[in-house]
Amino acid sequence: MIDVRTAVRRAAAEELRARVRAFAEREMASSGADAHCDAWMTSYSAEFSRALGARGWAGMTIPAEYGGPGRTSMERYVVIEELLAAGAPVALHWFADRQVGPALLRHGSPAQRRRYLPGIARGECYFAIGMSEPDSGSDLAAVRTRARRDGGGWRLEGAKTWSSHAHLAHHMLVLARTDPAEDRRAGLSQFLVDLRLDGVQIRPITTQDGRRHFNEVVFDGVRLDDGCLLGTRGQGWSQVMAELALERSGPERFLSTMPLLRCLLRRTEARPKELGVLLAELRSIRAMSQSVAEALGRGETPTVAAAVVKDLGTRFEGKVVELARDLLPVVPDLASGDEYARLLAEAVVHSPDRTLRGGTNEILRGIVARTAAGA
Amino acid sequence: MSGEIADAIAAILRNFPQGSADGSWDETLGRAATDALRDGDWLDVSLPDLGDLADAVAVAAAVTAHGWPSPVPDLLLITNSALAAVGVPRSHRCPIVVPGPGRLDGTGRVTAAAEHVAWAPWADQLLVVAQDPRGRPTLVAVDPGQAELRPGHTLHGSPWAHVRLENAAAEYLGTATDDLAEFVTTAGALARSAQSLAALERVRALSVEHVRTRVQFGRPLAAFQAVQQHLAALIGEVAAAEAAVAQALGDVRDIRELVGDPRLSTAKIRTSAAATEAARLAHQLHGAIGIAREHELHRHTLALLTWREEFGNERFWGGRLAASAGPDLWAWLTG
Ligand SMILES: Cc1cc2nc3c(=O)[nH]c(=O)nc-3n(C[C@H](O)[C@H](O)[C@H](O)COP(=O)(O)OP(=O)(O)OC[C@H]3O[C@@H](n4cnc5c(N)ncnc54)[C@H](O)[C@@H]3O)c2cc1C
Numbered sequence: 001m002i003d004v005r006t007a008v009r010r011a012a013a014e015e016l017r018a019r020v021r022a023f024a025e026r027e028m029a030s031s032g033a034d035a036h037c038d039a040w041m042t043s044y045s046a047e048f049s050r051a052l053g054a055r056g057w058a059g060m061t062i063p064a065e066y067g068g069p070g071r072t073s074m075e076r077y078v079v080i081e082e083l084l085a086a087g088a089p090v091a092l093h094w095f096a097d098r099q100v101g102p103a104l105l106r107h108g109s110p111a112q113r114r115r116y117l118p119g120i121a122r123g124e125c126y127f128a129i130g131m132s133e134p135d136s137g138s139d140l141a142a143v144r145t146r147a148r149r150d151g152g153g154w155r156l157e158g159a160k161t162w163s164s165h166a167h168l169a170h171h172m173l174v175l176a177r178t179d180p181a182e183d184r185r186a187g188l189s190q191f192l193v194d195l196r197l198d199g200v201q202i203r204p205i206t207t208q209d210g211r212r213h214f215n216e217v218v219f220d221g222v223r224l225d226d227g228c229l230l231g232t233r234g235q236g237w238s239q240v241m242a243e244l245a246l247e248r249s250g251p252e253r254f255l256s257t258m259p260l261l262r263c264l265l266r267r268t269e270a271r272p273k274e275l276g277v278l279l280a281e282l283r284s285i286r287a288m289s290q291s292v293a294e295a296l297g298r299g300e301t302p303t304v305a306a307a308v309v310k311d312l313g314t315r316f317e318g319k320v321v322e323l324a325r326d327l328l329p330v331v332p333d334l335a336s337g338d339e340y341a342r343l344l345a346e347a348v349v350h351s352p353d354r355t356l357r358g359g360t361n362e363i364l365r366g367i368v369a370r371t372a373a374g375a
Numbered sequence: 376m377s378g379e380i381a382d383a384i385a386a387i388l389r390n391f392p393q394g395s396a397d398g399s400w401d402e403t404l405g406r407a408a409t410d411a412l413r414d415g416d417w418l419d420v421s422l423p424d425l426g427d428l429a430d431a432v433a434v435a436a437a438v439t440a441h442g443w444p445s446p447v448p449d450l451l452l453i454t455n456s457a458l459a460a461v462g463v464p465r466s467h468r469c470p471i472v473v474p475g476p477g478r479l480d481g482t483g484r485v486t487a488a489a490e491h492v493a494w495a496p497w498a499d500q501l502l503v504v505a506q507d508p509r510g511r512p513t514l515v516a517v518d519p520g521q522a523e524l525r526p527g528h529t530l531h532g533s534p535w536a537h538v539r540l541e542n543a544a545a546e547y548l549g550t551a552t553d554d555l556a557e558f559v560t561t562a563g564a565l566a567r568s569a570q571s572l573a574a575l576e577r578v579r580a581l582s583v584e585h586v587r588t589r590v591q592f593g594r595p596l597a598a599f600q601a602v603q604q605h606l607a608a609l610i611g612e613v614a615a616a617e618a619a620v621a622q623a624l625g626d627v628r629d630i631r632e633l634v635g636d637p638r639l640s641t642a643k644i645r646t647s648a649a650a651t652e653a654a655r656l657a658h659q660l661h662g663a664i665g666i667a668r669e670h671e672l673h674r675h676t677l678a679l680l681t682w683r684e685e686f687g688n689e690r691f692w693g694g695r696l697a698a699s700a701g702p703d704l705w706a707w708l709t710g
Contacts, residue, residue: 036556077534132663135590137591137662137663138591138592138662139591139592142591142592145581161663162663171564177405199529205667205668205669206398206667206668206669207666207668208666208667208668208673208677209389210399214667258394293619302527310520318655322651325684325688325690326690329684329690329691330684331490331491331529331535331681331684331685332680332681332684333529333530334530335527335528335604336527345530348680349530349677351654351655351658352654352655352658352659352665352666352676353666353678355659356658356659356662356663360597360659360662361603361659362602362605362659365601366601
């Protein structure tokens with residue numbers, strides 16, 4: 001028995017889904033934007049991000065008092081699922097929408113919320129994520145970037161690396177050490193850093209596909225005012241862990257190769273058993289991902305479940321590539337006019353990324369196993 | 376022998392760096408490196424009187440291990456073999472085989488189309504596999520100026536072209552006794568298997584080095600059991616690929632011996648499967664740095680992932696290998 005409220009909510013969600021789907025199709029067709037694999041990391045358009053914002057589909061959970069539409073996290077889930085399946089150009093506002101907006105809602109001061117949230121909800125304010133450093137990848141607590149107290153503010157010194165799209169972003173959410181500590185996880189803090197400030201240098205790192213995706217971001221004594229500290233001094237670690245739960249749990253962790261899978265099924269009528277097995281996996285991962293999203297919506301931090309979904313989901317994304325090669329083999333070609341050959345090439349080239357970005361699968365499995373075993 | 380060959384090739388290629396400032400492959404420098412190898416007579420080792428198949432494979436592997444695209448393996452193992460099959464010497468600097476299949480008419484004109492012909496944009500002569508009017512497998516030479524070439528690049532940046540020939544003037548080179556197209560597929564599959572192995576060995580070396588030197592959580596990555604498991608699985612893949620190529624080459628002296636042979640199917644299938652797994656594991660072990668252009672790893676992994684698809688992927692050869700096994704599996708395996 002479904003109660004009436006659930007039925008109403010479902011109908012509303014389906015209506016929202018249909019509208020987003022039609023919008024993405026129309027907008028991409030009219031602007032000539034192709035569907036891409038891993039579009040949330042690789043494909044961007046300021047107009048598209050802004051158009052989403054105009055429809056209330058960016059920063060969706062931001063309440064009206066900060067310029068947002070005040071929708072639920074499940075409504076947001078429906079929207080981003082549709083955008084990912086369409087391979088839409090959403091990379092510019094993705095990090096702001098996914099984790100910085102929620103982080104500000106959780107830890108931000110009223111002034112910080114007023115400053116950033118309206119732009120995020122308009123799809124116009126882009127954030128980069130400043131966690132990794134040359135010597136601090138999986139070992140995030142090893143960050144060396146330091147923020148020292150300086151008069152009424154801070155001085156930021158250090159370097160971040162692998163910063164996706166920092167060259168296109170306005171701000172970066174930076175994890176830095178503010179206080180020496182016995183326990184490496186203590187003494188870390190988060191800062192909202194304007195990337196146009198003096199002393200910020202953004203250097204490109206070309207990726208294997210010849211594109212500029214990553215950057216090295218150097219902070220050479222960058223002066224930050226007091227309002228740049230996000231949340232509580234010394235609480236950076238727990239703040240970042242909450243942020244990572246959001247970063248790791250979303251549908252982008254199993255839908256990165258969906259444009260390829262969709263194209264494959266349009267192209268071939270072959271429906272072998274292997275495809276059925278893969279689709280069962282897709283349906284079950286999606287169900288798990290939705291329940292994680294619901295838990296997040298209730299204000300929980302389902303770290304283990306999110307890690308499980310990301311491990312299964314990113315491996316599923318890889319299986320899609322292998323099934324495509326098997327069912328409809330073509331020479332993968334990034335520059336091909338043939339959509340399938342191009343999507344296959346994108347999916348192949350980005351294969352290494354999926355099980356690394358946002359925390360490697362080994363680190364995630366460590367979290368799962370240690371929690372399960374109580375170790 | 377193969378060690379000496381590798382050293383000699385390395386010595387030449389050291390003098391001809393091929394990376395451009397942005398870390399990508401510079402095609403002009405690549406041509407210079409190819410010329411240097413040609414001037415050193417390394418392109419002739421597979422000509423029947425000058426060397427044997429093992430030497431040619433060793434040269435192809437040594438060139439490939441450098442990680443930059445190179446037509447040398449194709450020239451050695453495909454071009455030279457095709458010419459040898461019809462009994463003529465190589466007369467041009469960069470003749471590239473177009474597997475066709477083409478049709479040769481009674482007036483010496485050839486019509487053919489082939490997609491993704493590796494190195495066709497570099498060709499100074501196209502060697503087209505065609506049927507003559509009497510249905511015999513024939514090799515003809517065509518000036519590239521007569522062809523319509525639609526060029527592109529593989530994932531690791533090496534050039535190919537779709538090739539179309541419409542009643543192009545062709546020079547008759549010779550007629551083969553066997554199916555020439557099949558022979559070219561075999562030679563190509565052998566070349567890609569040998570190249571994949573060379574790349575896999577380099578991927579293994581880079582991965583071992585990386586986990587020994589990269590420190591996280593105060594320890595080298597090699598100290599973590601999850602990392603050890605990945606590395607061991609990677610080493611297993613490379614070892615299997617080594618075995619697969621070795622059993623294919625055995626004491627074979629002529630690629631013709633490998634046509635329709637399960638040993639060749641085994642080599643191509645296993646090196647392709649190893650490519651998938653080893654590329655995945657090596658990138659996982661390297662973390663983000665492995666996909667930075669300045670790093671060497673992806674030069675090999677992108678090549679590996681590309682070569683799976685060339686001259687028949689696992690599915691193509693898997694079908695053939697399976698079909699070659701009769702009801703008596705044990706006899707097939709030990710025969
Ligand atoms: C496409 C892409 C985009 C990215 N964008 C950003 C970004 O915008 N901002 C940002 O801050 N970072 C970003 N990153 C960096 C990402 O967070 C790191 O790559 C990741 O955390 C792994 O760190 P690393 O690359 O240094 O690998 P390492 O930590 O050196 O790991 C290498 C290998 O060792 C394994 N390993 C390490 N420690 C252990 C252990 N204790 N036990 C078992 N195995 C272990 C890892 O699992 C991995 O397989 C991005 C990465 C990618 C690939």
